[in-house]
Amino acid sequence: MSTDDEKANATLLVGLGNPILGDDAAGWRVVERLQEEELPEGVEAVCLAAGGLRLMETMLGYTHVVIVDAFYTPERPAGTVFTCPIEAVPVPDAGHLNSSHDTSLPYALEMARRLGFPVPRRIDVVGIAARVTLRLSEELTPAIEAAIPQAQETVRRLL
Numbered sequence: 001m002s003t004d005d006e007k008a009n010a011t012l013l014v015g016l017g018n019p020i021l022g023d024d025a026a027g028w029r030v031v032e033r034l035q036e037e038e039l040p041e042g043v044e045a046v047c048l049a050a051g052g053l054r055l056m057e058t059m060l061g062y063t064h065v066v067i068v069d070a071f072y073t074p075e076r077p078a079g080t081v082f083t084c085p086i087e088a089v090p091v092p093d094a095g096h097l098n099s100s101h102d103t104s105l106p107y108a109l110e111m112a113r114r115l116g117f118p119v120p121r122r123i124d125v126v127g128i129a130a131r132v133t134l135r136l137s138e139e140l141t142p143a144i145e146a147a148i149p150q151a152q153e154t155v156r157r158l159l
Contacts, residue, residue, distance in 0.1 A: 007061035011159060012120075013039070014058070015047040016069040022135035023144045026070040026128045030151045040159050056108035061118045066158050068126045068151060070144065076129035079143035081150045083158070086123035124158050126151055 015031030017024045028047045035045050044062075048055065059065045067086070076082065086106065103111075113119045128147050140148075 008063065008118075009042060010062055011040075011043045011064040011066065012059060012062040013043055013045040013155065013159065014055070014065060014067045015045070016049070016051070016055075016067060017047075018049045019047075020136065020138055022137040022139065023070050023128075023130040023132060023141055024135075025138070026130065026140060026144050026148070026151070027068040029140065029148055030068045030126070030128075030155060033148065034152055034155060043159055052103045052105055053108045055105050056112055059109075059120055059123070060112065062120050063122070065120045065123045066126060066155055067123065068155060069128075070130040071127045072131070073127070073129040074131070077143075078129055078131045078141070079147040080129040081147050081154055082127045082129070083154055084125055084127070086125055089125055089127075126154050126158070 013031055013034065015027040015029070017027040019025045019028050031045050031047050039045060046058065048058065050058070071089075073080075086109070089106075109119055109123075128144060128151055130141075130144055132141075
């Protein structure tokens with residue numbers, strides 16, 4: 001990771017999920033494939049199996065953050081790629097942004113903001129709609145695998 005000075009005008013790309021839980025690995029896969037390419041200057045990438053406070057701590061000091069994650073969203077067809085600002089992520093669909101053993105990412109960011117920490121000015125979420133995100137497997141379902149290139153292109157546009 002960068003020093004605080006290097007982060008000041010940098011973008012952080014975060015792939016969330018767990019690489020051994022099937023479609024839950026979608027965020028990781030998108031970021032890993034983008035890392036195989038040359039990321040734009042000023043962009044750092046990381047894959048995490050964390051939410052809430054840990055995710056907030058990782059984001060501190062960056063100007064812009066792009067989070068990629070699979071979301072259980074029954075109202076969207078599996079494999080649908082969507083994007084929204086962090087504030088627009090519906091709480092029931094919040095994926096790894098929330099944790100039953102932690103606090104939600106929006107709440108952690110609000111606490112950090114109130115305490116004067118350098119919270120990113122812009123946080124975009126790239127979601128991939130999934131049906132089952134907690135299946136022990138290193139393989140993605142066909143619908144999620146097919147969505148990876150579109151999610152990569154969405155991330156490229158945001159960067």
